[in-house]
Amino acid sequence: MSDVIKVGVVAYDPKVVTIWEGIKEYFTARSIAMDFILFSNYDAQCDALLDGWIDIAWNTNLAYVKIHRRTGGKCGVLAMRDVDVGFTTKVIAGAKTGIQSLLDLKGKRVAFGSRDSGHAAILPLYFLKQNGINPSQDITAIRFDLDVGKHGDTGTSEVEVLNAVIKGEADAGAVGDQYWARALTENLVDNSKVRAVWTSPEYCHCNFTVREKADERRFADWTNALLAMDYNKPAERKILEMEGLKRWVRPQLDGYRALFEAVDELRFFN
Amino acid sequence: MNYDSSISVDAGDLSAADRLLILVTRALDKVKAGDTLEILSDNASTQHDLPAWSRLNAHRCLGTVAHNGRWCHRIVKGSVLRMLTDKELDWGNHAPIKDGRFDTRHWLLGRAGEIQRTAQPSDGFAPRGASVEEGSPEFEFDVLERNRAWSHGAAEFYEQATAGHWDASRDIPWRELHALDEDLERAICQLMTFLAENEFSALYVPAKWIARIHPHFAETVLFLATQVRDEARHIEVFIKRALANGGGLQFSSASTQASLKTLMDQQDFVQASFMLSVLGEGTFLDLLRYIETHAPDQVTREIARRTRIDETRHVHFALDHIRSVLQTDTGLKESLYRAIANRASILSGMKGLNPLVEESLVILAAGGLSPDRLSSATKARIQLYETMHENRVRRLTAIGFSDREAEDVSQLHTPNFM
Numbered sequence: 216m217s218d219v220i221k222v223g224v225v226a227y228d229p230k231v232v233t234i235w236e237g238i239k240e241y242f243t244a245r246s247i248a249m250d251f252i253l254f255s256n257y258d259a260q261c262d263a264l265l266d267g268w269i270d271i272a273w274n275t276n277l278a279y280v281k282i283h284r285r286t287g288g289k290c291g292v293l294a295m296r297d298v299d300v301g302f303t304t305k306v307i308a309g310a311k312t313g314i315q316s317l318l319d320l321k322g323k324r325v326a327f328g329s330r331d332s333g334h335a336a337i338l339p340l341y342f343l344k345q346n347g348i349n350p351s352q353d354i355t356a357i358r359f360d361l362d363v364g365k366h367g368d369t370g371t372s373e374v375e376v377l378n379a380v381i382k383g384e385a386d387a388g389a390v391g392d393q394y395w396a397r398a399l400t401e402n403l404v405d406n407s408k409v410r411a412v413w414t415s416p417e418y419c420h421c422n423f424t425v426r427e428k429a430d431e432r433r434f435a436d437w438t439n440a441l442l443a444m445d446y447n448k449p450a451e452r453k454i455l456e457m458e459g460l461k462r463w464v465r466p467q468l469d470g471y472r473a474l475f476e477a478v479d480e481l482r483f484f485n
Numbered sequence: 486m487n488y489d490s491s492i493s494v495d496a497g498d499l500s501a502a503d504r505l506l507i508l509v510t511r512a513l514d515k516v517k518a519g520d521t522l523e524i525l526s527d528n529a530s531t532q533h534d535l536p537a538w539s540r541l542n543a544h545r546c547l548g549t550v551a552h553n554g555r556w557c558h559r560i561v562k563g564s565v566l567r568m569l570t571d572k573e574l575d576w577g578n579h580a581p582i583k584d585g586r587f588d589t590r591h592w593l594l595g596r597a598g599e600i601q602r603t604a605q606p607s608d609g610f611a612p613r614g615a616s617v618e619e620g621s622p623e624f625e626f627d628v629l630e631r632n633r634a635w636s637h638g639a640a641e642f643y644e645q646a647t648a649g650h651w652d653a654s655r656d657i658p659w660r661e662l663h664a665l666d667e668d669l670e671r672a673i674c675q676l677m678t679f680l681a682e683n684e685f686s687a688l689y690v691p692a693k694w695i696a697r698i699h700p701h702f703a704e705t706v707l708f709l710a711t712q713v714r715d716e717a718r719h720i721e722v723f724i725k726r727a728l729a730n731g732g733g734l735q736f737s738s739a740s741t742q743a744s745l746k747t748l749m750d751q752q753d754f755v756q757a758s759f760m761l762s763v764l765g766e767g768t769f770l771d772l773l774r775y776i777e778t779h780a781p782d783q784v785t786r787e788i789a790r791r792t793r794i795d796e797t798r799h800v801h802f803a804l805d806h807i808r809s810v811l812q813t814d815t816g817l818k819e820s821l822y823r824a825i826a827n828r829a830s831i832l833s834g835m836k837g838l839n840p841l842v843e844e845s846l847v848i849l850a851a852g853g854l855s856p857d858r859l860s861s862a863t864k865a866r867i868q869l870y871e872t873m874h875e876n877r878v879r880r881l882t883a884i885g886f887s888d889r890e891a892e893d894v895s896q897l898h899t900p901n902f903m
Contacts, residue, residue: 449620
């Protein structure tokens with residue numbers, strides 16, 4: 216078996232190559248041999264991890280849950296981004312719709328992102344149910360199933376959700392707080408047309424998944440080097456900025472409970 | 486920067502989509518990592534927006550409390566730096582503004598006035614005195630040394646240049662043009678052709694160096710930019726004069742082109758400045774005065790007068806620059822001499838000044854080809870060459886060359902004048 220640690224990464228954008236060339240260079244400088252293998256979708260990456268083609272998968276929360284199920288809970292997790300902790304979904308609503316809470320959504324048109332997006336479809340539908348709204352009866356769901364297979368990574372479906380609410384084609388919609396914060400910062404939001412009205416409980420998003428718990432120790436050097444990346448160092452900052460984080464953190468597995476319940480509730484893998 | 490560990494901002498009804506984030510960001514800039522910022526708001530959506538924004542920017546949102554119909558958010562500042570630099574910024578300096586005028590000579594304030602011995606390639610295009618973020622790319626400027634690139638006089642010459650700009654379309658009395666004797670008009674057109682080609686080199690040479698001098702030496706770069714602008718106007722006005730009065734552009738000789746090409750080929754800023762401005766443009770001052778003295782028409786006289794004033798500024802800047810380099814670089818004189826000798830050897834096959842130009846100088850002074858005036862006009866032309874040499878020697882001795890050295894350097898100067 217080769218000593219080179221193979222990390223699977225889904226190429227949701229051309230910049231993924233730039234990011235991972237940078238990360239590979241970072242590890243090479245620390246005498247840790249790693250390479251990255253690109254996949255076009257998370258299903259293929261999950262299969263590759265389980266078949267032993269790759270050692271580590273840079274997974275979305277949904278891909279992690281899938282691996283967890285398929286390994287019977289034996290998989291391990293190495294690390295995640297700071298922004299993968301405390302992730303929330305926002306329900307945004309047209310300013311003139313009168314929607315101020317989740318219950319106000321009853322009878323309304325509600326837009327969701329790609330059906331395999333944890334933050335813009337699966338979890339929001341689950342949270343609605345938790346809060347007494349049956350998505351198949353109480354609301355008219357508008358689906359933007361774009362880039363399916365990439366678990367909402369591309370963000371294109373959230374752009375459509377926001378636009379639908381702005382244009383009045385939907386009364387409300389669900390987006391991840393990461394996209395929402397970006398939209399606010401980049402002046403894509405006109406507060407007289409659209410605003411956030413509800414924030415979901417916090418959950419966790421992406422992580423580096425390994426096949427078994429023992430791999431956490433096996434790849435400890437890799438994980439420690441990753442965690443040492445410093446946003447206040449110029450070369451490392453470039454990589455972290457592109458990947459959208461300030462620092463890597465240890466996994467917080469409690470943050471996946473809601474998604475486990477959601478995929479069961481919605482029979483997502485059935 | 487003043488830090489305050491407990492700072493509070495009242496954002497009124499401002500939403501995160503309406504610049505609340507700028508207010509919050511600037512307030513966080515004033516506190517240390519770990520300190521808490523309190524934001525009071527009347528806007529309901531802030532309870533959803535601020536936690537999202539805080540999380541993405543690595544600040545910790547402690548939560549929101551509703552109080553008397555308002556929302557109170559508390560954010561703990563994170564430790565990541567917005568700008569990767571630990572250099573303190575200047576603040577509190579005031580420029581000495583006199584009679585409403587802020588002279589460039591007086592802008593050496595605080596760090597903006599600290600001229601480094603060697604400029605940092607990674608300071609790039611940042612203005613001198615700015616705090617440059619780590620990780621900025623290294624620029625490939627190759628004139629980095631203060632004693633090559635900076636001179637005390639540059640700011641003053643820059644001020645003179647910006648005050649002295651004129652408009653070649655408007656400020657020349659073009660309506661005064663009248664028909665001239667054909668031989669005389671042809672001579673003027675030949676001289677204008679010659680002047681224009683020389684001025685092209687006087688534009689391209691400083692333009693080339695602007696791109697190579699580190700922006701830290703801003704005064705030099707800004708002055709050279711005015712020189713480029715001046716030369717553009719000169720090229721324009723000489724071409725216009727050649728075309729304006731029924732004549733046209735005349736011959737450009739291979740020898741002139743060869744001489745000018747050697748100026749472009751120089752690989753050292755100080756040597757190039759010495760050859761172009763001290764020797765070349767210096768010699769042109771006498772040529773332009775000669776044309777002004779002998780021109781038969783008001784338009785040509787005014788063109789020669791105005792361009793000579795600009796060229797005088799270029800010569801004085803270069804003299805000031807070379808003089809200051811000579812004070813610190815003891816080997817410079819020798820290297821300048823070698824460069825001049827080398828150029829002379831490259832041009833040794835050259836026959837001298839383009840004969841058509843030389844004849845035109847005589848015809849100009851004679852007012853045409855009238856036999857009775859050609860003899861005295863030839864004397865005027867000979868006198869011009871002597872004056873050019875004497876003034877070159879005078880300028881060279883003024884910046885520190887001995888009489889003997891000045892004589893040698895002047896003799897080696899190109900017969901093309903520039």
